[in-house]
Amino acid sequence: MSDVVLINPNINIVDKEKDHYSVLDHLGLGLVAASLERSGISVEIIDGYALNLSKEVLIEKALRAKPSFVGITCNFIGFEDAIDIARNIASVDNNPFIFMGGEHCTYSADEILANYHFVDAIVRGEGEITSVELINNFNILSNVAGIYYRDQKSGKVFKNPDRKAIDNLDDIPFARRDTLDYCKTHKETSIIGMLTQRGCNLDCHFCNAHTFFRLGGGKFIRRRSPQNIADEIEILHEKYYRFNMIEKMYFYDANFIDGSRQSKQWAQELAHEIIKRNIIIPFEVYMRGDSVSPEHDQELIDILKKAGLSSVFIGIESFDQNDLNVFGKKIETDNMERTINFLIENDIFGLTQGLIMFNPYSTFQGLRRTADFLLKYNLASFWNMSQKLQLFPGVKLISKLSSEGLLDNKINSNEVYSYKFQSQSIEKMSNYLIAMNDNPIVINDNAIMRYVRGAVPELYKSVSDFPDIIKLLHPINLLINKKIKEINELNHSYFVNIISSYESGVPQDKIDKYKSEYLSSSDKSVRDLDNLYNDMLRTVDKSLSEKIINNKVAETI
Template sequence: MDSEEASPDVVLIIPPPEASARLEDLGEHLGSAYMAAVLRQRGHRVTIIDALAEGLSSRATLERVEAEARPLHRKSIRGIDVRGRGAVAESKKEEGDRFPFARPRLVLGISIPFSNMIRPAISIARALRALFGKEALLTMGGHIPTLAPDHIFKDCPQIDFIVSGEGEFTLLEILEKIKAGRDWRDTPGVVLSNSPRTSVPRPNRAECGLSGESGAGTFVPRPLISSLDDLPFPARDTLPAYQRRKAIPRMLGSRGCYGNCSFCSVNAFYRSAPGPRWRGRSPQSIAEEMERLSKDYGVREVMFSDDNFIGPGKMGKERAVAVAEEIMRRSIQMRFSIACRANDIDRETFTVLKKAGLKGVFLGIESGVQRALDSFNKGVTVEDNRRAALLIRELGLDLILGFIMFDPDTTLEEILENLQFLRSIGIGASTIFNRIGALNRLDAYEGTPMAERLREEGRLQGDYTGYRYRMRDPRAEFVYRTGLLAYKIHKAIKSLF
């Protein structure tokens, strides 16, 4: 074996979203923050460049990466087409000899958590390859590359590999292997374009009422991290930038969700690797991080970005109460909000959480129509949703609804049923239009059972960057399109005044 080498520098890049995104909707990218913390804990040099936090365009993002790695690159950013066209031809020439190479001096990791970041991420990756040539290993990770690796490789052959699933220990293992002069390509969690391991296991289709092959390939996934308490607290490099922009700081008290919703990319993401799909941090660890945020950054309110703050069953509720009790025991004065499912809501648990500082609840009820809930595989009834929403309001907590007014099978009658349901839980017309999104339409994400079903039915149009479908009921489709047009006209008129 070769003698030990210096490990490469790591730059983690969060690209700008394609369309204008509201900062408060996205907030800190905790995936990169955890990645940086884990790598730094083992002595690796890591920089996070978050285009959203810094308000960077694709070109400005590229310039920031160039500045970070100035001693390494041999080419100038001038002449690099940031839209990626020039870069494609240039990097194609290099493709043959750049891979595999054992000693990259730089690892560039691009995260794609949302579909509106796919195109900017690909453009940046192409330009980075042209800029750094063989000096850098180029990788992508996050929900989209995990669920659509073949699409990503096809559209962006410039990348060397994809980190599938939870990436912290995959990238760490790669860096350690590079440092030791070892081949890293068999690392669990690594998806290569030129091996048979390019397809990730699909979500469990049988559970979602789908037939046929699972589509599982030979990819070897890395098991989900079993003990979140073993992770260091996330690196807060980008928090000051978000604070300057008045975004509420984020925390993760758990990962994953025990639900099994057919449209949900969270569900599909965590099903792509073995291990319990919901894992919670201990109350002590959560409270300690809150104290640290308060002391180091003056934080008085956090938003838990957990997919589902409340874990499964009795254990999940007891743990939530234990978190609340730990916050109170330490006299932490911090308000917080969480997301959960309707069946997680009960008076006892949420009364204690409120006493500890709970301010608002994002409740993913999705629909007031039982047919829709069943087709989403939501595992709750309309009555569960109604009871949960009314209880949250009764407890005086902010209620933020996750609601899907239009799905592939919505009928005109169901639109009315949904509106009646919203009225029955005290939601007025202005809230429906301004906060719930009267025009919310189900997105079919690659890798989800819903997208698979629509594909099987021949209804899926477009590509993985944003699939489209027509609703089965043309009257519902008409209502949606008319509403969208009215909304656009309203927005255009408003912008004139």
């Protein structure tokens, strides 16, 4: 039995094996669980997504724990399942107190409490302190900052003031890592998630990072000390990484380096601390397109790479200046390209990047410009060229679209806002491409190409002590790179063709014919790429097997 059960529903957006995704623990639940546990409250985490649990199994596990409180996190994709889970759990005899949290629930709190009587409270914003106070004071919730709640007797909904941001992040206990423990026991590969700072000092119009972590006021940026971060990494290194079960560590900070001198100094101190303790785990960070520059930051990048920095995810969004202005990015395309080239030269430009190809103000010219940019950097996957702006509750763009008559009138709490495009032709094109993302051929285009691009360097590393094997791999690697370039060119060509078709009003039957031709070519190219990678694997396996046999013969002689 547990006092509290924390649940992450299974959103089923990827087949982890087929789409080549590793298991990922839910950092938010781990942080809340650690805070509750430190306060003497027993907690069980049930991560349906990480463990691939059906809704029925998840509910059964939760009820078996007989908790007094159930906390459920979700985004808009998993909202319906989260509500169904809450409804089922609320119907049992002991009727546990049910609260929900996370970014989507925070900004949809009014509607959730109005429409779902079995949800007792919403934890808004940072959840560590709020969750502890909610459980310790659930009979008198009026003094708990950071919640909207339903009075148990009257049913009336009350909105308490939002909680001020936690000033010292070092005070938060390290996240519980239940999923990593599971993966260790079952010998599965996993990914580590970390938050080294909270907030963002920028105010992009499509993003909540600027406000979510400080709803009740406080600093825009709060950073953990390098020593505190290194203490946690040291534990993760000792407990998990040394058992070869960790693929990579992701720093989920909205902007790891914000471009300021203070931010760069902090990052450098963290890198030194990691190197000093010899607790290096390959990690990826998120940055803006102008966070670092070749003129000022080569020394910083060098020390971060020594500390384990292996890739950088850039929030590119678009390479059309008009789009960037709509998004409130406050960045010039020239600066962004200079930063990207700098990261490529240092071999840390990530395999995936942040893209928003379509938005309500998209133009055909802007779409072409961004598509050309993606082709230049081998980022022209179908996925990247079909992504549409997701308008989350609470972002600034909502008011702009509303004032211009582009925002749809109604939002359900299980959805992001829907909107109209200024150009009906571009809206039709966007809807057509998004619908194609469910096609297995398109799924493979994204998954296999991304997987191969990431796996080949790792394969080279695994045989780095065998120059004769590496020599055998080079010709295959050249063919792989050629095939990846060919797939990017195929995707770009199709996208540009579709732009011209919708721009000039080509009949739908012709557009459908282009799609069929494209899918046929894409299927063949992606299969060829997969076969080339398998050739590389077979070459390594055969060469290593021959070495083992030769060594045994030598030992016998």
